[in-house]
Amino acid sequence: MALRAMTFLSIQARRTIRAHFHFLKKRQVSTESAEQGKRWAAIKAIRHVIDSQPSVIGLGSGTTIVYAIDELKKHKIAQDVICIPTSFQTRQLILANNLKLGSLEQYPRIDVTVDGADEIDPRLNAIKGGGACLFQERLVAKASRRFVLVADERKRSHQLGTKWRRGVPVEVVPMALSPIQYTLEEMFPDALIRLRISQPSDKAGPVVTDNGNFILDCHFGPIQNPDLLYKEIKSLTGVLDVGLFYNMADTAYIGHLESDSGDILSVSNLIKQ
Numbered sequence: 196m197a198l199r200a201m202t203f204l205s206i207q208a209r210r211t212i213r214a215h216f217h218f219l220k221k222r223q224v225s226t227e228s229a230e231q232g233k234r235w236a237a238i239k240a241i242r243h244v245i246d247s248q249p250s251v252i253g254l255g256s257g258t259t260i261v262y263a264i265d266e267l268k269k270h271k272i273a274q275d276v277i278c279i280p281t282s283f284q285t286r287q288l289i290l291a292n293n294l295k296l297g298s299l300e301q302y303p304r305i306d307v308t309v310d311g312a313d314e315i316d317p318r319l320n321a322i323k324g325g326g327a328c329l330f331q332e333r334l335v336a337k338a339s340r341r342f343v344l345v346a347d348e349r350k351r352s353h354q355l356g357t358k359w360r361r362g363v364p365v366e367v368v369p370m371a372l373s374p375i376q377y378t379l380e381e382m383f384p385d386a387l388i389r390l391r392i393s394q395p396s397d398k399a400g401p402v403v404t405d406n407g408n409f410i411l412d413c414h415f416g417p418i419q420n421p422d423l424l425y426k427e428i429k430s431l432t433g434v435l436d437v438g439l440f441y442n443m444a445d446t447a448y449i450g451h452l453e454s455d456s457g458d459i460l461s462v463s464n465l466i467k468q
Contacts, residue, residue, distance in 0.1 A: 228347075228453055229347050229349060229452060230258075230347075231347075231450065231451075231452065231455065232346075232347025232348055232349070232451055232452050232457065233258060233259040233311075233345070233346070233450060235448075235451070235455055235456065235457045236259060236262075236345040236346055236347065236448040236449060236450035237260070237261075237262035237263040237265075237266060237309075237448075237450075238263075238266045239448050239450075239457065239459070240263065240309050240343050240345045240446075240448040241263050241266040241267050241270075241309065242266070244307050244343065245267070245270055245272050245276075247306070247307070249272075249276060249306035249307050250275075250276060250277065250306055251276070251277045251278075251279060251297065251302045251304070251305045251306050252267070252276055252278055252305065252306065252307055252308070253279045253281065253305045253308030253309070253310070253335040253338070253339050254278050254279065254280055254285050254288075254289065254308070254309060255281050255285065255308065255309060255310025255311050255328075255335075256281050256282040256284055256285050256310070256326045256328040256331075256332060257310075257311040257325070257328075258311070259311040259345050259346060259347075260285060260309070260311055260345075263345065264285075264288050264289065264292055264294070265292070267292075267294065268292045268293070268294060273294055276294075276295065277295050277297035277302055278294045278295060278296060278297060279297050279298065279299060279302060279305055279308075279335055279338075280296070280331075280335075281308075281310065281328055281331040281332045281334075281335045282326070282328040282331055282332075282405055283405050284328075299334065299335065299338060303338060304340070305335065305338050305339040305340070306340055306341070307339055307340065307342075307343060308335050308336050308338075308339040308342050308343065309343045309345060310323070310332055310336065310342070310344060310345070311323075311345055312344045312345075312346050312350055312440075313361070313438075314350050314352050314356075314358050314359035315344055315351055315352070315449070316352055316353065316354055316355050317353065317460075318442075319344065319443075319444040319445070319446075319447050319460060319461075320355060320421050320439070320440065320441040320442070320444075321344060321355075321439075321440045321441075321443075321444060322355055322359050322364075322438055322439060322440075323364075323438050323440050324363075324364035324366070324410070324436075324438030325359075325361065325364070327366075327391070327402050327404045327405075327410050328404070328405065329364055329366055329436050329437075329438045330366055330404070330435050330436040331405060331406075332440075333436055333440065336440065336443055341445055341446070342443050342444045342445060343444065343445070343447070343448070344444045344446070344447040344448070345447070345448045345450075346447070346448075346450070347449070347451075347452060348449050348450065348451055348457070348458075349452070351449050354417050354418065355421055355439070356415055356416055356417045356418040357416075357417050360414065361412050361414070362386075362387065362389075362412040362413045362414030362415065363412070363413045363414075363415065363418075363424075363428075363437060363438050363439055364410050364412055364413075364437075364438040365410065365412075365413055365434055365437050365438070366404055366406070366408050366409070366410055366434070366435040366437075367408060367409055367410075367411060367433050367434055367435065368408050368409075368435065369407070369408065369409055370433070371432065371433025372409050372433075374433065375411065375431055375433050375434060376390070376411060378431060379411065379413060379431075383413070383415060385415075386413055386414060386415045386416075387414040388411055388412075388413050388414075389411065389412050389414075390409060390410070390411060390412075391410040391411070391412050406435065408435055413428075418439075421441045422439075422441045422442070424437075424439060425437050425439040425441060444462075445461060445462055446459065446461050447459075447461075448460075
């Protein structure tokens with residue numbers, strides 16, 4: 196009996212190890228596919244953007260923008276174009292790649308901005324701010340003649356709030372944190388409102404934005420009217436910004452996960468690549 200039990204446990208252990216291995220392998224493939232999608236979107240967007248010979252480009256924040264900057268520096272225009280960052284991270288990437296750094300103070304009007312997104316709907320409304328840079332991203336986007344989104348197809352949804360599970364980020368000044376959280380919970384009793392906490396390996400306590408503020412992640416579920424929701428939350432004293440970018444983007448580049456291809460979406464049409 197003891198031998199039979201040991202044999203059974205050994206079989207179960209092997210099955211568990213095998214299942215865990217397949218899970219890790221699947222997750223690795225998924226991650227690699229996502230990176231392929233991000234890379235396609237960023238490269239295609241930059242190549243199309245530079246065709247218009249912009250003098251000033253806004254560069255967003257996040258992992259997809261790393262590919263955009265890497266592509267931009269390969270082109271001759273990179274010697275002259277001014278790059279406006281939306282975060283400290285992007286600023287460092289611009290300098291590290293020997294691109295020309297500018298600011299909104301110097302260049303209050305930007306030709307085009309390329310930025311990532313956490314979720315994009317068919318009208319190119321987006322949830323942004325997963326990297327806690329939403330306020331600067333909005334400033335730069337609003338100063339731009341064109342606003343272009345880049346993402347892999349995991350970020351594409353039929354309605355905002357259905358795929359991005361973290362929720363809509365709301366940047367609040369520290370003094371207003373508790374009053375704002377209390378008010379949001381009263382306004383939206385079915386929503387999940389949480390203070391974003393840093394990874395233990397980074398620091399203890401809440402995530403602090405480049406502006407010295409905190410982030411409340413607000414999961415509302417499917418969002419029917421992003422413009423109305425934005426205005427309701429933004430009107431609260433102490434809220435710096437809300438991660439709902441509606442009626443801003445004119446084009447979105449969405450990279451496929453399993454092939455070196457994707458879709459180019461615009462507010463008026465869809466061009467299959």
